[in-house]
Amino acid sequence: MRASKTRVGSLYYSGVGNTEYIAHIFKGEFSKRRDCKVIFFERIKRDLDIGLLGKFDALGIGFPICFRRTPAIVFETIDRIDGSSKKVFTFCTKGMYSGNVSRSVLPHCQSAGFISAGG
Numbered sequence: 001m002r003a004s005k006t007r008v009g010s011l012y013y014s015g016v017g018n019t020e021y022i023a024h025i026f027k028g029e030f031s032k033r034r035d036c037k038v039i040f041f042e043r044i045k046r047d048l049d050i051g052l053l054g055k056f057d058a059l060g061i062g063f064p065i066c067f068r069r070t071p072a073i074v075f076e077t078i079d080r081i082d083g084s085s086k087k088v089f090t091f092c093t094k095g096m097y098s099g100n101v102s103r104s105v106l107p108h109c110q111s112a113g114f115i116s117a118g119g
Helices: 018-032 072-079 102-111
Strands: 006-012 036-043 058-064 087-093
Touching: 006 018, 018 036, 018 058, 018 087, 058 072, 072 102, 087 102
Parallel strands: 006 036, 006 058, 058 087
Antiparallel strands: none
16 A cells, blocks of 8 residues: 655745745656655745645745844735644754744644644
8 A cells, every 4th residue: 555645835936036946846756756745835825725735744944034034925925824734844044143042933833733844
C-alpha cells in the first residue's frame, strides 16, 4: 500500500524579491520529494482568496523582516486561514537585524490552530 503524499502549500510576502526567491527554492525542493505534493504557491496580498487555496497538510509562510517586525499583512493572512492541527513552518529574510520575529509569528500560527513543524 502506497502512503499518501503530504500536501504542501506555500504563501509568501515579498518586498524586493528576496523572500520570493527563497520561496521558489522551497517549492523546488518540495516538488522533488516523492512524499510531497505542492498544492499551491501564492504571494500574500490583500485580495488573496483563501477559499481558492487547495486542501493542505502543511503550510510554509515566508516573509521579510521590516523594521525588526513581521509585516502586518502576514498576521492578517494567518488569521484568515483555518489551521485545524495542520503543520506550519515559517521562513524569513532580513537585512541586518532579525528582531527575533519567531517569538511572535509561531504563537500567532498556533492561535490559528497550526502545529509548528519545527523546533
